[in-house]
Amino acid sequence: MPPERNRTETGQPGQGKAVMVRADGVTKTFGRGASMVTALDRVSLSINENEFLTLLGPSGCGKTTLLRLIAGFELPDAGQILLDGQEIGHLPPYQRPVNTVFQSYALFPHMSVARNIGFGLEMQGRPASEVAQTTARMLALVRMEDMADRRTDQLSGGQQQRVALARALAPHPKVLLLDEPLSALDLKLRKNMQIELKRLQNETGITFIFVTHDQEEALTMSDRIAVMSAGRILQVGTPKEIYHRPSSRFVADFIGDINIFAATLEKTGPDGATVTLPGGGKAVAQVHAAGVVPGPVSVAIRPEDMHLTAAEDKSAAIRGRIGNVVYFGSGNNVHVTLADGTEVIVRSNEAGAVDSPVGIAFSPGKLQVLED
Amino acid sequence: MADARRPRTMDLRKQPGFNQIAWLCLIFLYAPIVVLIVFSFNDNRSVVRWTEFSLRWYAAALDNQGIRNATIVSFKVASVATVFGTILATMAALATTRTAPFRGQTLSYAIINQPLMVPEIVTAVSTLALFAIIKQLTGLTGIGYLMLAHTVFCIPFAYMPIRARLEDMSLTLEQAAADLYATPFQVFRRVTLPMMSPGIVAGAMLAFVVSLDDVIITLMVAGPGETTLPIYILGQIRRGITPEINAVSTLLLGLSVILVTAFFLIGQRRR
Numbered sequence: 001m002p003p004e005r006n007r008t009e010t011g012q013p014g015q016g017k018a019v020m021v022r023a024d025g026v027t028k029t030f031g032r033g034a035s036m037v038t039a040l041d042r043v044s045l046s047i048n049e050n051e052f053l054t055l056l057g058p059s060g061c062g063k064t065t066l067l068r069l070i071a072g073f074e075l076p077d078a079g080q081i082l083l084d085g086q087e088i089g090h091l092p093p094y095q096r097p098v099n100t101v102f103q104s105y106a107l108f109p110h111m112s113v114a115r116n117i118g119f120g121l122e123m124q125g126r127p128a129s130e131v132a133q134t135t136a137r138m139l140a141l142v143r144m145e146d147m148a149d150r151r152t153d154q155l156s157g158g159q160q161q162r163v164a165l166a167r168a169l170a171p172h173p174k175v176l177l178l179d180e181p182l183s184a185l186d187l188k189l190r191k192n193m194q195i196e197l198k199r200l201q202n203e204t205g206i207t208f209i210f211v212t213h214d215q216e217e218a219l220t221m222s223d224r225i226a227v228m229s230a231g232r233i234l235q236v237g238t239p240k241e242i243y244h245r246p247s248s249r250f251v252a253d254f255i256g257d258i259n260i261f262a263a264t265l266e267k268t269g270p271d272g273a274t275v276t277l278p279g280g281g282k283a284v285a286q287v288h289a290a291g292v293v294p295g296p297v298s299v300a301i302r303p304e305d306m307h308l309t310a311a312e313d314k315s316a317a318i319r320g321r322i323g324n325v326v327y328f329g330s331g332n333n334v335h336v337t338l339a340d341g342t343e344v345i346v347r348s349n350e351a352g353a354v355d356s357p358v359g360i361a362f363s364p365g366k367l368q369v370l371e372d
Numbered sequence: 373m374a375d376a377r378r379p380r381t382m383d384l385r386k387q388p389g390f391n392q393i394a395w396l397c398l399i400f401l402y403a404p405i406v407v408l409i410v411f412s413f414n415d416n417r418s419v420v421r422w423t424e425f426s427l428r429w430y431a432a433a434l435d436n437q438g439i440r441n442a443t444i445v446s447f448k449v450a451s452v453a454t455v456f457g458t459i460l461a462t463m464a465a466l467a468t469t470r471t472a473p474f475r476g477q478t479l480s481y482a483i484i485n486q487p488l489m490v491p492e493i494v495t496a497v498s499t500l501a502l503f504a505i506i507k508q509l510t511g512l513t514g515i516g517y518l519m520l521a522h523t524v525f526c527i528p529f530a531y532m533p534i535r536a537r538l539e540d541m542s543l544t545l546e547q548a549a550a551d552l553y554a555t556p557f558q559v560f561r562r563v564t565l566p567m568m569s570p571g572i573v574a575g576a577m578l579a580f581v582v583s584l585d586d587v588i589i590t591l592m593v594a595g596p597g598e599t600t601l602p603i604y605i606l607g608q609i610r611r612g613i614t615p616e617i618n619a620v621s622t623l624l625l626g627l628s629v630i631l632v633t634a635f636f637l638i639g640q641r642r643r
Contacts, residue, residue, distance in 0.1 A: 073547055093550040106548035110566045119562075120552035171553065 018084075020207045021047040021070060021175055026079035026089075028065055039065040041231040042079070047175075052201050052208045054218040057228035058254070063211045066228075067177050070209065071100050084174055094123070099168035100177045103184070105160045107152040113163050114139070114148040120171035138166040141200065158189045165197075169204060176201075178210045182217065194220050215255045219243060227251045244302075247288045248371045252300045257333075259306075259344045263299045265292065265369065273369055275299055278340045283317045285367040298370045303333060303347040305366035309359040316359025317367075320344065325351045336360060405625065412618035419613050429619040439620055441597075442604035445515070449590075449600060450583040452519045457526030457583075458534075458576040462568075464527070465534040470546075470564070485528045495525065496592040503593060513595065521593045522583045529582045530575030537571025577631050584624070 028040040040062045047053045055063035068074045070081060072093035081089040088096050099120065107116050118135040126134075139145045142162040152160060161181060168176055178197075182190045198221050201208045212218055218225050219239040226236045227250075235247045246252035252260060263275040263285075272284045275297065285299050309316050323343065324335040334346045336358060346360055384390060411419045415426030433439050464484055468477065487495055503517050545567065549559045587602045594603065601624070608617055 071551060073551075092556075093547070094553045094555055098551075100548070100551045102544055102548060104542070104544055106542070106544040108545060108549070108563060119549070119554075123549075123553040123555075123558055123562075167552070 018049040019046045019082075020049045020051070020084055021045075021209070022080075022082040023066065023070075024080040024082065026066070026069060026076045026081060028062075028069060028074060028077055038231050040069070040076075043231070043233055044079075045226055045233055045236065047207060047209060050201075050205050050207055052198070052210065052221060052223045054210045054212060054222040054225045055228055056212060056215060056218040056225050056254075058213055061228040062231040063213075063228050064179055067100075067179055067209060067211050070096075070175070071098055071177050072096050097171075097174045098177060099171060099173040099175075100179065101164050101168045101181045103180045105164040105181075107160055107163055107167070109152055111152070112148065113144065113150050113152060113155070116152060116163055117166045117170050119167060124171060134170050138170045141169070141203070142166045142196075157185055158193070161185065161193060162196075165200065169200065169206065172204070173206060175207045175209060178208060180211055180213070182212070183214075190217075197221060219255070227254065229254075244366070245286065245288050245368060246300065246370065249298055249300075252368070252370055257303050257345060258300050259303065260298050260300045260370065261338075261342045261344070263297055265294045265297045267294060268292070272365075275367075275369065277318050278338050278342055279318050279320075281317045281319075283362060283367055284364075285369045286365060287369045292369055292371065300368045300370050301362060301366055303345045305363045306344075306346045306360050307363070308334060308336075308346055308348050308350065308352060309361050311357035311359045313359045313361070315361045317362050318344070318360050320358060320360070322352045322354055322356055322358055325354065327351070334358075408618050409622050409625070411615055412622045414615055417615065419615055419618060429615040430623075433616045433619040433623070436616065438599075438604060439601070439616075442599050442601045445598055446584055446601040449515070449519050449522050450580050453522035453526045453583040454530075454576050454580040456523045457579045458530045458572060460523070461527050461530035461575055461579075462534055462572055464531055465538050465568075465571075466564075469535060469538040470543075484531055487525045488528050492525075492588045496589040499524075499589060500592040515595075515598050517595070518590065518593050518598050521589050522586065525586070525589060526579035526583055530572075530579040533574040533578065534568065534571040537568050537574075541567055573635055577635055581628055581631070 023043055023045045026040055026043045027038070030037045030039055043062070043066060045066075055066060057063050065074065069076055069089070070083075072088070072091060072095075076089050079089070080087055083096065083098065108119065111119070114135050117138050118131045121131045121134055135148075136145075139148055142165055144159065144162055144166065147155065147159065147163075152163065155163065161184075164181065182193050185193060194217060197208070197210075210218075210221065219242075222239055224236060224238055225242045227234045227242060229250050235242060235251045237245070242251065243255055246255065246258075249260060252258045261278055263277050265285075266274040266276060266282075268274075268287060272286050273292070274282060275285045276282055277299070311319055318338055320336040320338040322334055323337045326333040326335070332348050332351050334348045334352060336344045336346060338344060344360065352358055410422070412429055413425050413427065414422055415428060416423040468480055468484070482489075499521050503521075507513060507517075541564075545563055546559050549563045550556070554562060584600075585602060586600075587606060590600050590603055591606075594600065599607070601620070605617055605620060608614065
């Protein structure tokens with residue numbers, strides 16, 4: 001068993017925890033001249049030993065490029081990539097103790113399941129007995145013992161996925177890179193594999209870097225999430241931090257349902273910032289982004305961090321009229337239209353009558369000031 | 373009812389006259405070959421009048437020293453041309469598909485495929501002229517010239533299926549191997565080569581058949597005692613068609629059928 005590590009609750013790697021991968025000012029461009037695309041723009045990121053870190057972002061945000069740079073399939077234009085303290089940015093893939101699970105699995109079609117899994121060890125020149133032993137252990141780890149002699153094209157998508165995982169884990173890399181490995185699976189299988197991946201990471205103690213555009217997947221599995229957009233890392237933090245304290249409008253909008261509306265920042269104090277909300281009400285909002293100054297700002301709050309009250313209730317921060325009520329099983333999404341026309345979604349057990357006036361109260365400490 | 377709801381794409385087989393045209397095409401393609409085969413078994417000197425079944429022309433053909441020598445020359449030349457042509461074609465295919473895109477890549481395809489586009493008689497005459505100069509300068513003679521000429525025109529035929537195969541193969545597999553600690557040579561040996569081998573086999577077979585079949589370039593380049601089978605047949609036909617020629621041609625046909633079948637079976641097993 002790997003020693004239980006103290007998972008820090010902040011976005012920064014904690015003191016005393018070994019940094020496994022460090023990207024330092026990494027820039028990568030493709031093409032040249034007018035058609036040049038900057039895939040990564042001075043990206044810096046530290047990933048700890050035995051951490052499950054997810055690179056999350058929409059397609060084209062640079063998350064896969066960063067993964068390929070760590071794997072060695074691309075070379076950085078500028079910046080350094082350090083693995084366990086060693087600069088590896090210039091090394092070819094076969095000299096990096098890092099293995100990849102590809103989106104397409106990339107299993108060798110001319111080899112059996114067992115040969116696929118043993119390939120890395122064989123290339124490292126390990127003795128045949130060790131290759132056989134480790135292969136058997138890996139087959140058991142991913143519960144594919146009966147399939148050792150199958151051809152890979154006789155396997156289902158989920159089985160291919162598990163072989164790809166076993167193949168990448170067999171040489172016991174320092175870091176396992178996973179490039180949207182679950183995107184080809186159906187929903188039920190994907191849910192199972194999410195749990196399976198987490199179990200494998202715990203059992204092997206290997207650092208996982210996982211690329212996905214699926215925010216739910218990221219929230220479920222990660223120790224920390226790095227949200228990326230347009231070649232930059234916008235925020236790094238635990239799933240809770242990313243979900244409850246998004247620093248920017250993009251992060252807030254990308255993850256989960258959120259209400260964003262215009263407000264005016266009056267002053268900042270030790271307990272947070274005082275903002276004036278649409279309709280004139282005042283509230284205290286948390287500021288996590290640097291460089292927020294008094295004036296017009298955007299504030300955000302999750303639908304589940306608000307509740308409906310009577311329109312005349314003093315605790316209501318904002319007031320409006322109920323528009324739509326959408327029932328989704330475990331509750332309702334109540335759409336409330338404010339006086340200035342802004343629509344706000346509140347999660348609520350009671351539905352309330354359509355077109356009736358209503359007040360909305362905020363749970364303390366949940367309102368966030370966003371960096372635009 | 374179900375048929376009526378199918379998307380209405382044009383089904384060529386349902387067009388009037390489709391069957392008739394298809395059969396006519398097949399008959400035109402295969403009638404000459406059938407006639408050739410049938411009359412190779414005719415117990416008669418005539419190649420137009422059937423009398424009775426016999427294998428005498430096969431015996432005669434196998435007994436004919438001229439045919440034997442020509443066959444040996446043909447196989448020697450075709451084997452050498454296939455081996456070297458396929459190796460060079462494989463290298464060319466790797467260089468044009470497994471390297472970073474480079475300026476003039478399209479031009480390189482055109483240059484490699486040049487012999488397919490230049491009229492063969494032009495290649496033949498120019499090869500003859502070039503070899504004449506080399507012979508003059510070095511004084512060297514022999515079958516090497518014929519083998520070299522065949523190797524050269526076999527390259528584009530072998531190149532095409534190999535390149536097609538490589539273009540179908542995802543680069544991700546090679547990246548996966550490199551990721552799993554395979555050095556560039558190991559990647560080639562363990563992944564690229566086994567995966568491209570159906571293309572190489574197809575290319576080699578095409579090269580072999582093309583070499584075996586060649587007349588024009590061989591006619592120009594071949595020296596005395598370097599008569600290949602097609603050249604021998606051509607020479608015999610000038611003196612009138614004999615059933616012996618039918619028998620030899622049928623044997624050649626049988627060989628190519630065996631080659632194609634073998635390739636098909638190899639391909640099936642790999643699937």
